[in-house]
Amino acid sequence: MRDLMYPSLSPAIAQFKHISREQRERELSVRTRRSPQYDPNNIRLGELILAPSVTTFTRYSDNVYGQDDNTDGDVLFGIRPEVSIRSDLPLHQLNAKFFVEDGNYNKLKQEDYTDYGSEIGGRFDVYPGMAIPFALAYAQGHTRRDEPENRSSIDPTVFTVFGGGTGVRMSGDLIEVNGRTGFQTFKFDDTTSFAGGRIDNSFRDRTHFTNTVSVGFPQEAIVAPFVYGGYRTTTYDKESSGFSRDSRDIEGGVGSFFNLTRVSQSDFRIGYVDREFDDSSIDPVTALTYQLNFNWDATTLASFNLFGKREINETALDASSQIETSVGLGMLYELAPNILLKPELGYRTRDYQQSDLEIKAYTVDMQAIYKLNPNVWATLDYTGVSQEESGSTAIDTTDGYDENRLTLSLKFQL
Template sequence: MRLSLVALMGVLALPMAAGGAQAQQVGDNLVLPNLPLDYDRGRNTSVLQRERPEYQAQGVRAGSFLVFPRIEVGAGATDNAYQTDSNTQGDVFALVSPSVAVNSNWSTNELNFNAGAQLRRFASETPRNETNYNLDATGRIDATRTLSFNTQLRTARATEPRSSAASPQDAAESIQFQHTTASLGTTFAGARVRGQVAVSADRFTFSDVRSFSGGIISQAGRDQTLLRTTARGEYAVSPDTSLFLQGGYTDTTYQQPLTFGIPNRDSKEYNIIGGASFDLSALIRGGIGLGYVSRKYNSPLYRDVSGLAAEARIEYFPTQLTTVGLNVRRTVQDSAFGTTSGFFATAAALRVDHELLRNVLLNAQVGYEQDDFVGVDAKSKILRYSAGGRYLVNRNLGLGLLVGRDNRSGSGSIALQTYNETRAMLSVVLQR
């Protein structure tokens, strides 16, 4: 289960216009890691991290909270709205995305609320319309100087990209799903030792969609609940480098059988990954981890999956005005084809950000993913590249531009569609 081609470049991609539209990205999972790699020690600042007070939203004070209202309005075009290999249909679309963030302004502890929506409407190819939203609350309690607890409650309606290898290939409509999650974590940070534990419950519910022939494709077999636990221990061998070891467990339960009399892909997954995180002076920072993952299915109908797991995030600073970022991830995901079990998703994304002027930021990115299905002769390859920029007019107004292209090819016994798509979007962001 994942949003293929959405998060690896998402870690690299910040909003184009003071928080505007993002490029679609490589290698995201529907369920993001409980404990993402953390390597920032304050020694380096990327182009997108750099403080620009004259161009940053100030918010509206409400007691001990700051309220940040924002709206993005965009217009875009695509030459292949349905992302198919034949009878392609081009179209234009409009995007409206209002949001509000409410953040506490306390010296200790933290409480944040966020709400937003993203409405995408096509001029003629209306089956591709999207109505997404999110509501979430996060909090942190600082029990002592070294011990803190954090929690998150979130529900969101999102759209699965057509590029996902888990998505039905003959769906004409956008595949939308509800994701509700609750998580609790704790962090201990001593002089040299750091420990983190996180537990979460995630529920996914997919909406049925129409096929190109007009029939209904039931998505009930994809509804699922995940219970996850992750723990990480980290030891600092120097002020700028630490070694870590992380282990995780995931219990996946589908809500319905795959079909009558055929069990679904209920499974238990164990993973362990070890590596290093670093933040070296004025040059490079990042985290690299390698390990092993094993997903065992409850039903003998599905072949178990095990092998190499990897995750890396690296940022290189050739100059103060340029940041080069690399993300790599290898994970196991469930298939959605027949009684095949799962596949290895191996993805990499490279992004370059350049500060042409203090308020003119340019970017270019390329991402590649290969999905290798286990037990069958089938694979999918996705190449995605894009370029864009944002112009910060002032702290309340920004403009963004994004142009990109996707190429996907499939081979083997699973009929994954091959397609190409070129898209462009111009957006305007208003914020306080």
């Protein structure tokens, strides 16, 4: 095992350099350790640090549309310029990000896309122990073609999302209170059906308003339990099949943060959510919800991440909503100072309410990152998906599918 950080010794005298505990822990974790020889230096403009990059990638998929038979494979060529900005101030915090991603298929030209997005956020420190976080974001994206909601059109569904939020965080020696309020607005473009007609996707347009509050020990404590509650409204622009899916969610539960080191934080929460619909013909939904993110630095070269989530999500199918459960285990291993391996296993289920449709998906991902120098990184990524579907939908019926994706990318950065 190579040396990470030790004082230099000479026969005459030992020269010791003071290293903070946080800095030492960063050097001992493969997730936070930086190497000037292989990691970018970024650009400093006063108190701002800019991290510009351009990523080019080539991806092959043997089942672009996620079909159980008559599969279509193709090669995707893409480019993604991106810039991230963060402040380096003793007080307050400012972060921003801007990106554009353009993808072009070799044969399936109708699947070409252009995504873009921008976000800005940060924290305003009012006084010690009180801060006001804020965030604002806008993005255009497209839905995956292997999703059940997107199998009836000849082109991908393009959507935009605009959102923002603010709140307050008050922290003392023994207690911390967090309050948040925010919104998200989704707009979906119309698409063309295989029969040549227009698919009106405005029934998917909606706005979410969310308010949450949590009370517990300060997050910086070694163990910081808390209780939380939330209220969320969802308002659709128009009805779907004569039904109004406008709803109200009430959620509550408990959770905790775990700070095993100064650079490794894990957390979980578990609770219940009750969703009531404005339309009395739609049954209410009550579900157990949770979120888990546990990090473990097994050695200085290997780190594990266990993650999971269960929540109620919207759907464009003939169902009131979907309960989505996901869990995964990932690893980050440093094979050499400039070679990282990132294997990951995942499992996800989606149970559609007031419908017999249920989806189970198994995924395996293997990523290898080769850092040629601070300015050029190469990544080879394999993803395998096996999805099982039971029941039926108003849009499509299938027994599931298998897909293999192989991506080679080059990232140029400063």
